[in-house]
Amino acid sequence: MFLFYWAILFLLLTGTIAVLEMNQKIPDMLEQPLHDMYADRIIIYLEDAGIMKEVLGDFSYQTEFCGNRNGFWLDNLSVFQGNDEFWGIQGLILLNHSLPDSSQLSEFNKSIMDGELCSSQKGGLWISEVMQKQSGFSCGDTLAFCLNDGTEVCDLTILGVFAEGDRAPHYYISEDVYQAYARFAPEDSLAITIIPEVFRDIFQMVSVLREQGLEFIYSEEAINALSMAFILFSAIVAVLLISLFSILTHLLQFYYNKRRRFFAVNAALGLDSRSTAKILILTAECLVLSALTAAFIAALFYVNAIRQYTGDLFEITAKNSFYSLSTILITLITVQADVALVLYTFFRRNKRINIIDVIREN
Amino acid sequence: MKRKDCMMVAWRDIRCKRKFCFQAVRGIFAIVSLLLFSLLIVRSIHLYYKNEVAEYQGYYSVFLWPERDSGSGALTENSRQAMELLAKQPFIESTIYQGELDLPAFERLFNSNGEAQEPESELPEGVHSFNEEFIDTQKVSVECGGKTYCFQEEASSLHSKFRPTLYHADYDIFSKVVTDAELILYGYSPLISGREPKQAGEALLDETFLSHFGLTESDVLEEKLSVMVGGVPLFSDITCVGILRDAYLENVDIFKRLSSYVSACIWLSCDDTLFNTLPLRRETVNAIPYDFESVKEINEFVKSNQTYMYSFDAEEAEIFLYVSKVKQLSNVVLFFVIFPILIALSLSLYSTLLEHIRESVNSYGMLSAIGMDVRDKVRIFSYEFLILYLLGFVAALPVGALLFYLTSNVMKNQFASEMQMPLSLLFECLGLVSLFVAALTALITASVLRRYFRLPILEQLRHNG
Numbered sequence: 005m006f007l008f009y010w011a012i013l014f015l016l017l018t019g020t021i022a023v024l025e026m027n028q029k030i031p032d033m034l035e036q037p038l039h040d041m042y043a044d045r046i047i048i049y050l051e052d053a054g055i056m057k058e059v060l061g062d063f064s065y066q067t068e069f070c071g072n073r074n075g076f077w078l079d080n081l082s083v084f085q086g087n088d089e090f091w092g093i094q095g096l097i098l099l100n101h102s103l104p105d106s107s108q109l110s111e112f113n114k115s116i117m118d119g120e121l122c123s124s125q126k127g128g129l130w131i132s133e134v135m136q137k138q139s140g141f142s143c144g145d146t147l148a149f150c151l152n153d154g155t156e157v158c159d160l161t162i163l164g165v166f167a168e169g170d171r172a173p174h175y176y177i178s179e180d181v182y183q184a185y186a187r188f189a190p191e192d193s194l195a196i197t198i199i200p201e202v203f204r205d206i207f208q209m210v211s212v213l214r215e216q217g218l219e220f221i222y223s224e225e226a227i228n229a230l231s232m233a234f235i236l237f238s239a240i241v242a243v244l245l246i247s248l249f250s251i252l253t254h255l256l257q258f259y260y261n262k263r264r265r266f267f268a269v270n271a272a273l274g275l276d277s278r279s280t281a282k283i284l285i286l287t288a289e290c291l292v293l294s295a296l297t298a299a300f301i302a303a304l305f306y307v308n309a310i311r312q313y314t315g316d317l318f319e320i321t322a323k324n325s326f327y328s329l330s331t332i333l334i335t336l337i338t339v340q341a342d343v344a345l346v347l348y349t350f351f352r353r354n355k356r357i358n359i360i361d362v363i364r365e366n
Numbered sequence: 367m368k369r370k371d372c373m374m375v376a377w378r379d380i381r382c383k384r385k386f387c388f389q390a391v392r393g394i395f396a397i398v399s400l401l402l403f404s405l406l407i408v409r410s411i412h413l414y415y416k417n418e419v420a421e422y423q424g425y426y427s428v429f430l431w432p433e434r435d436s437g438s439g440a441l442t443e444n445s446r447q448a449m450e451l452l453a454k455q456p457f458i459e460s461t462i463y464q465g466e467l468d469l470p471a472f473e474r475l476f477n478s479n480g481e482a483q484e485p486e487s488e489l490p491e492g493v494h495s496f497n498e499e500f501i502d503t504q505k506v507s508v509e510c511g512g513k514t515y516c517f518q519e520e521a522s523s524l525h526s527k528f529r530p531t532l533y534h535a536d537y538d539i540f541s542k543v544v545t546d547a548e549l550i551l552y553g554y555s556p557l558i559s560g561r562e563p564k565q566a567g568e569a570l571l572d573e574t575f576l577s578h579f580g581l582t583e584s585d586v587l588e589e590k591l592s593v594m595v596g597g598v599p600l601f602s603d604i605t606c607v608g609i610l611r612d613a614y615l616e617n618v619d620i621f622k623r624l625s626s627y628v629s630a631c632i633w634l635s636c637d638d639t640l641f642n643t644l645p646l647r648r649e650t651v652n653a654i655p656y657d658f659e660s661v662k663e664i665n666e667f668v669k670s671n672q673t674y675m676y677s678f679d680a681e682e683a684e685i686f687l688y689v690s691k692v693k694q695l696s697n698v699v700l701f702f703v704i705f706p707i708l709i710a711l712s713l714s715l716y717s718t719l720l721e722h723i724r725e726s727v728n729s730y731g732m733l734s735a736i737g738m739d740v741r742d743k744v745r746i747f748s749y750e751f752l753i754l755y756l757l758g759f760v761a762a763l764p765v766g767a768l769l770f771y772l773t774s775n776v777m778k779n780q781f782a783s784e785m786q787m788p789l790s791l792l793f794e795c796l797g798l799v800s801l802f803v804a805a806l807t808a809l810i811t812a813s814v815l816r817r818y819f820r821l822p823i824l825e826q827l828r829h830n831g
Contacts, residue, residue, distance in 0.1 A: 008717060015710040019703055026699065034695075037688055229689040232411050236696050239407040240703055243400060247707065250396045251714050258721070306702070313698060317691050 009255045010295055016251060017299035017335070020244040022306045024331045027237040029307070030314055034230055035203045037318050043223035044203055048213065049193050053099050053179070056196065059216050063205045067108035069197040070097040072182070072189075095175040097182045097194065098122050098130075112166065112176065119143040119164025127178035128163035135174050136165045149181065158184045207231050245334075249342050256288055256346040264354075281351065288343045296339060300327070372742060376749035379729065383722075387754060393718040394758025395765075397711050398799055402766030404707070405795040408700055410770075413791060509592040510606070511585065559583050560608025568607045576609065583609050712806055719751065719810050727818045731826025740819050744811060747819075751807055759799075767792070 038044045045068065050056065053070070098112060100122050113121045117133060120126065120143075129149075131141060141147075141162055149160045160181060177185075186192060200206045206227060213220045267280050304327070315322025380387045508515045558573060560583075571586055587609070592602040730743050818826070 008713070012710050012713045012717075015706045015713075019706045019710070023699075023703055030695075030699075034692065041685060041688065043685060043688075223685060225689050226685050229692045233692050233696055236407070236411050236700070240404075240699075243404045243407070244703075244707065247400050247711070250400070251710065254393060254396065254714065254718075258718075310699065310702070314695055317695060318688075 009259065010291060012255065013252065013291065013295040014298055014302075016244070016248050017295055017339075018302045018306065020241075020248050020338075021299055021303040021327075021331060021335055022310070023237065023240050023244055024334055025303065025307045025327055026310055027241050028328050028331060029311060029325075031204075031230075031234055031237065033311070033314050033318065033320060033322065034233060036320055038223075038226055038230065039203070041223075041226070043226045044206060045197050045199055046206065046209060046213070046220055046222045047195050047197050049195055049219040051193050053194055053196060055218075056198075059212060059218065060198075060209060063209055063212075064201040065198045065205070065209070066201060067099060067196060068199050069195075070099050070108065071195045071197075072097070072185075072192050095177060096173045098176045098178050099196070100127065100178050100180075115166040115169065116164050117167050119162070121164070122176075122178060126163065127180035129160040129178075129181070130164045130166050130176040131162055132168045132174050133165055134168055149177075149185075155188060157181075157188055204234075207234075245338060248338060252292075252339065252342045253346055256291075256343065257349070259287075259291075260284065260346070260350050267354075277351070277354075281347065284347060284350065285343070288347065292339050292343060296335065300332075369745070372745045373749045375733075376746045376753060379726065379746070379750055380753055383725065387722075390718055390722050390754050391758045391761070393715060394755055394803075395762045397715050398759050398803070399762035399766040399769070401708075401711060401799050401802065402762060402795055403769040404704065405798055406766065406770040406791070408704070409791050409795060410774075411696065510589050515581075558609045560587055560606075569604045570608045570610050571606055573609055708802070712802075715803075715806055716810060720813070722754075723747065723810075723814045723818060727821075727826050730819065731821075731823055731828075734823045734826060743819050747814065748807070748811060751810075755803060755807070763796075 035044070048056070056067075098109060100109060109122060112130075116122075116130070119130070122130065129147065131139070136142070143162050143164060145162045147160050147162070149157045158181065160177070166176070182194070200209060206222070210220075210222060210227070267275075267283075271277070271280065311322045314320075560570070569591060576583065576586065586606045589606055590602075591604045591606050726747075730746075733743060733746075
């Protein structure tokens, strides 16, 4: 009988520990491919970048790019109009007024090779190293910033030259230059690409942006698929913890009730309630701790197998590791709380029962 | 003994052993509610994948860029071999070849007087002479029934704010439109009227073309068409055999950067000779895989064949593949987690009910003593269990559904997704739970029959649980 209960408990504990551990490790593994595919970005369309602070103030994120809606890359603004060599050049906006402390700005300033850093005080134009070599322009040159139809927006001074990275544009204009442009293109708006620093924030960020009625786009399929996987893991954890708690309670109560007559006889022979409690606790702990130890060993193989499978599936390196502290604590606390609850209920009920009545029970 | 009597005996037995039966009902309640809750969660997530992911699958395809010889316009030997190889791959359902007219090349082919010119062969690679004047003024038109319909005017009216550039040619001419199914896969609804092109020189027009020029189907169906560039026929004597419903969708996802504006198209069925005469740029091979899982094989194939270039759809393919993998992982995790839970729950229910029977052997012995046969005892036991199960089930039903509802709400706030629970899903889960419990009952009944009910009457009477 004891072995029978032990087997049930072992199975449940193995499942619970495995899922708890998977809930900790697997989502992190699933985030990496999304990051590699640049699918963890949100593009928000705004008239004024300052709104970002109000709406997403509670989250930490990086501003990766800032372009404009009608083209994302500013290739329809021909700073170098008339020069056929620069057909299709692409530019972006530096948010130096709305978000002067942004990571975009600090990252950009690190890439400056020549000229001035971008600050909130001064606006202008920065060109890439490649563009400088091709065009022969240098810092301090002034260019006319025109629309495609030839309308002049303003004069722009080249303030600096930056080193081109993997995804860098040909040039950057500062925010005040964009504002000057926006007066000529009122239907346009900023398109700001952000990356949440903690990936899981993306779900809440999407909710907040949706609630605020802002226009934004993100990789809906991938993010939704991942959120469903997170829901699945969380739901299974909840189901397993409830199952574990209720079934362990049921089993312990069942066992204690079966042995009630035995303990009543012992009590009649002079066994005090403290000794009875010790016996019951020892019995329960024997059952629980042995099942728990076996379950931790079994679940380790189980979790590593799933982790290996996930690694192979997503072509990422899966490192075998020991349990996280939270998994061990949650399982231990759940099980011990349950044992304490059952014992408390048992002793409270036994206080009201006459020993003779229990012994006479058939 | 009649069935009604058996049921009455079972009911009385339950009432006599209220305490024990309460425990059994409580056990059943816990198990059923948890099982129901788990099933609802699992099934609703599966439903999500089935509805959402399968939807994308229908529109999914991989675009590849083949190479053609700049002089003759024919496919290069490497490209031809790779394309043939691709078509033979087991993961490819079909391929559609698509080409956009190279407008600067047209300019070289047709001068402003409308006379054909020999193409210049000495142009440096990647350099196109670009004459805005030509794009805006040259009439690329369709002649039908003695009237001329200008494509360019139509395209300009739709895209007034876009200047036609090298990147946006407004003509799609397809070399091969094979079957209705391929059209659907490509994202087009089937033919509105007419039939599929079956031989070279047959074409389809889309409804945008008709509606823009105020034409009816009868005006163009089975009529001879000519495609004119600057007044010179590019194709003549093409027969319009069908009308397509234009089903381009507005695409809002940044990772699906297909150009998706609506413009009039001619879908032309032609043989390779005719196809090679077209000055094409951005020719693509649209390879439609059987399923998401094939994407990986296609990508590997593409990588190993240097003759093909990736288009941006490779990024899209990766996203779909990722979704497919998450789905696969969820299935595996669910299977491996649900399996031990089900065993544990079954064992728990089994032990509860077996204990209940063990307690009742004595009373069953008394029934045997007054002449009841084994069949009736099994019947009483079954009714007894059925009543207990129903009591537990009725109590568990709202609790399971409530748990699901609460979880769904919490998840909705926490994540940006919402879980759906249609009524059919609830019934499906109830059916599955019932089936599971019925199988368990059958197992317990068989076990009880073997262990207790076939004992001699005296043994049964002496049994004290």
